[in-house]
Amino acid sequence: MRIVVAFVFITIATINISFCRRSSSVGCLQSERLALLRFKQDLIDPANRLVSWTSGVEDCCIWSGIVCDNLTGHVLELNLRTAPLNEYATPAEDEAYERIPRFLGSMQNLRYLNLSLNSFQGVIPPQLGNLSNLQVLCMGDYWRSMLPVENFWWLSRLSFLKHLDLDGVDLSNSSDWLQVIHTLPSLVVIKLSYCKLHHFPPKPIANFSSLASLDLSGNHFEGPIPDGLQNLTSCRHLDLSYNLFNSSMPSWLYRLRNLEELFLWGNFLQGSMDGLGNLSSIKALDLSQNNFEGGMPVSFGRLCNLRSIFLVGDRLNEEISQALNIFSKCVAKVVESLDFTDAHLFGPLTYQLGRFKNLKSLSLVNNSISGPIPRSLGELSSLEILYLSYNQFNGTLSEIHFNNLTRLIGLGASGNSLTFKFPPQWVPPFKLLFTGTLSPSIGSLTSLQSLNLRKNNFVGEVPLSLQNCTKLVKLDLGENEFVGSVSAWIGERFSRIKILILRSNKFQGLLPRELCHLTSLQILDLAYNNLFGNIPRCISNFSTMMRKSEMDDDIEYLSNDYFNLSFIEDALLVNKGEMAKYSTILKFVRKIDLSKNNFSGGIPMGVTDLSTLQSLNLSHNSLTGKILENIGAMSSLESIDFSGNQLSGEIPQSISNLTFLSVLNLSNNKLSGRIPSSTQLRTFSASSFTGNELCGPPLSNNCTVSVPNRGEKERNEDGVDWFYVSMALGFVVGFWSFIGPLFFNRRWRCMYFQFLNRLQDKLGSVKDVISGYDICTNFHLSLALK
Template sequence: MATVMDRNTTFVVLLVHCFLSLATLTCMFAYAGGNPNVLCKSGERDALLTFKKGIVDPYNLLSSWIGQECCTWKGIACDNITGHVIHLNLRNPYDYYDDFAIDDFYQSMLRGRISDSLLELKHLHYLDLSSNNFEDNHFPSFFGYLRNLRYLNLSSTGFVGTIPHQLANLSNLQTLDIHQDFYYMQLQVDNLEWLSHLSLLEFLDMSSVNLSEASNWLQVMNMLPSLSELHLSNCGLDKYDPIPYVNFSSLTVLDLSGNNFVNSTFDWINSLTSLVTLDLQYTEIKVPLLGVAVQNMSSLRNLHLSGNNFSYTIPKWLYNMTALERLYLSGNKIQGVLPKAIGCLSQLMLLDLSHNRLEGKIPRFLGNLCNLQHLDLSWNNLGGGLYDLLGNSSSCRTKNLEFLDLSGNRLSGTLPDQLGKHKKLYVLSLDDNMLSGPIPVSLGKLSSLRMLLVGYNQLNGTIPVSLGYLSNLEELMISSNFLEGLVSEKLFSNLTKLRNLDASSNSLTLQVNTNWVPPFQLQRLWVGSWELGPRFPTWLQSQKDLRELDFSNASISDVIPSWFWSLCSQFSWMDLSQNQFRGNIPSLSCGEYIVFGSNNFSGPLPNVSSGIMYLDLSNNSFHGSLSPLICEQKDKMGGNLFFLDLSKNLLYGELPNCWTNYSVLRALNLGSNKLIGNIPSSLGSLSNLDFLLLSKNNLSGELPLSLQKCEQLRIVDLSENHLSGGLSIWLGNSSSHLLIIVLRSNRFHGSIPQELCHFKSLQIMDLAHNKLSGTIPQCFGNLSAMQRQISNIIVYIFWRTIFLTLKGAEYELYENTFSLITSMDLSSNNLIGEIPEQLTSLQGLRFLNLSNNQLQGKIPQKINAMKLLECFDVSMNQLTGEIPQSMASLTFLNHLNLSYNNFSGRIPSSTQLQSFSAWSFIGNHDLCGPPLTPSCVGDDSPIEPTPNTNDEGSKDGGWIDMKWFYMGMPFGFVVGFWGVFGPLAFNKAWRSAFFKFLDGMKYKLFNGV
């Protein structure tokens, strides 16, 4: 009987087990979307279609939303039993943090307005609309009535305003993510009381939501006992109300980064016994107080303390936290050598000490951290070689290291061949150092490598073919080295995953077959300065994903093929400059950044796409009017264009007067063309303009007063035109920003305005070759940027060069040399009066040219205060008196011209002044001494006897003297000729002075001076 009962019991148990298994499987499949056997509820289908009508869908992500069966639509999942919609996922399919997909991310964003028709989805459990852009719409309050929601993700959706308290109705909610990555603090919360009703909440992320008014945030979080992850980064928090005890002790992840807790103790963290990850980076915490709170937390594995102030050292309490696995200390101003105590943290898997001030060699003890997988010491001042860290084959870390970033240091020496033994490395970043020698062949053994960054070093030799074995390589950056030689298609044969190739600024030559098809699909291709020509590379047409292209200085001499213009629509960044491309350019339907400068393009200016932001067509042969480009397309490209360079072309006609739509334009260069007429008043509407360059045209008329509205101007070059009028206060309020003003070779007249003295940032002022009169303003001595011995010119990366006349010749200054120049040129005007002694307070001034005026008086005695003066030219004036002895101490002086004045007395004796030629002093009749004359009158020197014709032998002696005179005439002519013209032929400084004198005389003759 018992046996029968046991059998019956076993049968029942098996039956129940089968039933439960079937039920479990049914429940599992109930959440699977796309089942064609489930009938969609018509009311819910209509609600979804109504929602779709309000959405702008540029990528057609909702193209499947047609027909009757909404359960098969993309992003929709239904309950397999009831048919109700329970899952709606319209998250952006691309990742913002993926560099390869950033353009797709922005283009695929859903936009528009979210309809409250979603309220018909009463059984919805899961809703995700994240990483879209619902353009400044307020956070929909009706979401609070979807009472069955368990998961709600509205992160990075562009909502604005206050988060509605109706979310308190979502009592079943387990995950709430409303962080805002891309629209910083457009959402806000006045009080977080509504959160306390979400008792089942396990995950909460409100990062970048403004919680500055919610001082009860910690009390509210303490009422959520199930909370395991809390993310409140960048929320404007700086205080909290204390809590008597900790109730949310199940917390494993706490992220409070990017707030300001300078006066907080964090003593409550001690009670979070389950805490695994603590993120307090950029919080201004008091490091000692934090140490008291966390140093005994045995559960803590991940500690983020980057971007705080560690008083230049790592706190000792960190060395006691031996259970730590990940430690982030970047950007803390930590200086000195890396302490050996770091080696005590034996469990470390990740160590980030980047962006500090560490010095010395990379310590060998790091090799004893056997669990270390991720090491980031980038952007410090570390020196020495790599052998101790990477070349020591006995290091136990050899088999574990996966991520190594040592970029931005001062490392030198060669790359050790033992690098090839680090088999797990997937990121190796050594760029921006001083490494030399060849790239080791052994790098080809790093089969896991995805990123290899060794650019901006001094590596030489050829690229080893072994790099072609890196079949997982996605990014290769070897730019700005001294690599040379041929690169064949064999190198790329296995690099099928390559997405980024940056190898520009090397002397490499690509040698492939004309029918070569690359095995990869690149998104970034930078091979500037390679030898790619003379024909345009046909293999480029196979690259369907290309976003950035640099073919600059690639020795290409060809017409761009027609297929390229259709391909270029996919580009966001393209540089074809410094080649010999020829022919016309059709409409440019390309992306944001286009540089076609320094080629042989011709024809009229092309039409460009609406998304263009940076356009450089300079130094070509484009001709015609500016109006079709500027005026006819102003509605299309005006809202985005911030840089426009059309200089050095053959453009003619008047400057168009339709600039009002170009409100974001920051740089405009139309120099070296054939433009005529007045500067239009609409240029004054460019309120964000930093750079205005219109030099070397035929512009005329007075400067419009509307330029006063250009308050951000930093560099102005209007030189070599026919502009006239006075230099009143036309620059208006730009005085606080102006760095460079060049107005030379125009017809400006009147006095130099006192308003120029307000330009405190001015470092280069060139008003030469005009008709300015009056005196030099004494307040020029207050130009504070010229007073500093270290220049502070800030030049934006999108402006590369400017031309400046120094020492009588035109120089092209590059962006990295702008800050080295301070100059004042007032030459070739009609200025009178004395040289103001106040100018000597300009201790940072390097170039001062006051020549060819009518200045009187003396050179200021305190001129030696101008310690950095390199060029001083006061020639062709009416200056008098002696040359100050103090000039002898101007040790940087390498160009001096005091010629054609009324100086008198002895030239001061010094190695410095006597090193100049006599041409620096000629035309001063009462000036004497070397190098102008051997001596001065009154110097003690022997006087040779004068021959007497009445002495005996005078008759014969006279004939001999005459004979030698005539015989010496040819020799004297030769010596005299080459004594004058020889230095002119071979000495640039003398030649410059001579022709400057001739120019000055011609100027005075023809201008009636």
């Protein structure tokens, strides 16, 4: 069984507080040392992180992850935290998990226990109720709900508990959960999200009066918001999201004047939101995905501490200007995030937008807002996220709208009728991280020469309008979520392109032959996609990869003088297995990377014409056939990776001619035979050749030639192998038995060649072979042997 310990952090109470250093003669307590060794026995440590935990080392205070008190030697902390798990990952069907060790309940001085984000299974052991000094208990992991609780009363013995996090723990069979929590007077934080809770008693819970934070989101509560919560007079954080509440807002909710964060999204609440305007301390308000009526309440204008408000999917049915006008006084000065996505807003966006000086995020996606975008947008100097997609905006966006948006990292404006118009010399004052689909308006930038959209969250297909950007020299769409096929128009329209990077997307289908028209291409990176079929033979058309470039032959990436003077083009490339940034030497790089696709067929012969290619990666495809015999002609190659294919045959001897080769990986194919015996190839490790049927250095298995048993029997004491001697003599006797009569007997010669003449009528080839010689009188042995 296996345990992945993601986070364990234990603090044990100390007896004295001292600033003195621990004496070297003081080690950890023997009882705690034995407890730690027992704890290790219950774990499987695949990363070998507990290698220092051994009985041979007496002082456990020097063990990995252990922190002791400097004076007493008591263990204070046990920190085995590793990298966080993928929150969306689910356990494999055959994956086994360990139960929470029961002996943890013997650590009665424990104050802090965090077992969240682990892979424990089984019932939570009631022995944890012995941790009478515990103040913090965290066992939450709502992505891996594996910890059911059948009897919850052990928790009532933790009278000092202040922080309880059981997110994702299955409490569906614990009908007494609320009564137990009621017995814990010191609780300040309760997190019970996604616990499959479904019942909440109607009577008020008195001990909730000291609670500062309550999270009951993601459960199965339904009906009205329970009145049992009305004593949350000290509560600052209340999350009831993603339940089945379907009533109007209870009046007692408006009296929670200390409330700073209220999350009610994903319910079926109805009626007016007006009373929420009395929550004068509120900073974050999420009312999304409900059935509220009456539009934006005017009372919201009194929420002078409001930092963020989310009304996603609520049917406001009012003009955007009216909604913004409600916030135009004190709220506009402090609010940082407004999300009105799909909120049924309409009308023009007016100058009021410029009042929100501290706004960092604005989303108006999927409404019916119309007209031009006001120039006052440019006054929002704190803006980081701006999403305006799928409205009815029109007009032009220019540098006036963006010159002051120095912090902008996200911009979405697709699904409108906007035109982007910027002077050629304009340099954006921000660097975007783009999400959503790439706007069709990108095609209006007809003078665009370099487009770098790498590592964003773009989805969908590459817009057809991009083919209007015929002056592109560099196109980098790598590390996004683009789908569809690699368009043929890339090869037809981008005749100047030198760098084409579509790496790490979801492109699929055949690779179009039109790409072979890109004769200026020097970097082609299509790795990590779903492309299939044969690699086009016309790959040899990449003429820039065929000729040597002199150092003084400065390849102009951008023809505009301003750009040439202002910056040097750069690109992120994977070379020799590592990602690196290339800038000043980029113009000298020649690289093809088609790895991690589904290409089949053989390696195209034309690739060996690319004599200046420096890196060729075709790994992890389904390529068959042999490694090209004349691969040694690619004299500039520094890196070859053909691993993870189905290549067969021998490694060609010519590969020894690649004197610049520093990376070679031919592993996991069907190659056979002897590895060429050159000094160059012997510098590579055995891992470059494993997973084949190869032999010879650097592999440990030597190549051996088996000698026939018959020859062994006929070998005499002097070491003469009479098998081979007799075979040679037999050939000589047989040869002259046939040739001798022809050579010395004129009659036999004539009869033999007359026979060949008769065959001539049937085969039509003998006359050409003898080339007009007189076969009876002018016969030459040399001719006959031909």
